[in-house]
Amino acid sequence: MSNDLKDLLDFPCRFPxxxxxxxxxxxxxxxxxVVRVHxxxxxxxxxxxxxxxxxKYISLTVNVMAVSREQLDSIYMALSSHAMVKVAL
Structure with a gap:
């Protein structure tokens, strides 16, 4: 994530x-x-x-209280690597 994008988020914030x-x-x-670990x-x-x-498919919107970019990165990595997940956005 570039610094410009990083500056768009003011932590902590609700993040879908x-x-x-x-x-x-x-x-x-x-x-x-999976998300609750992070x-x-x-x-x-x-x-x-x-x-x-x-x-055939299900879509979830998970609204987390994000405290840092690193936390969001960890959540995305955990979700993206999970066998049940097709897409995480």
């Missing part, structure tokens, strides 16, 4: 992370646990789920 994957009964719980104050109400029109 989009996570997409195939429908699975444990997807939301798994993503909650954002211990995350609550289940901070996650909003939306199914795709065909029902």
């Amino acid at each position: 992370i989009k996570v997409m994957g195939e429908q699975h009964p444990d997807f939301q719980t798994t993503i909650y646990e 954002a211990p104050d995350l609550e289940r109400v901070d996650i909003v789920a939306r199914d795709s029109s065909g029902g």
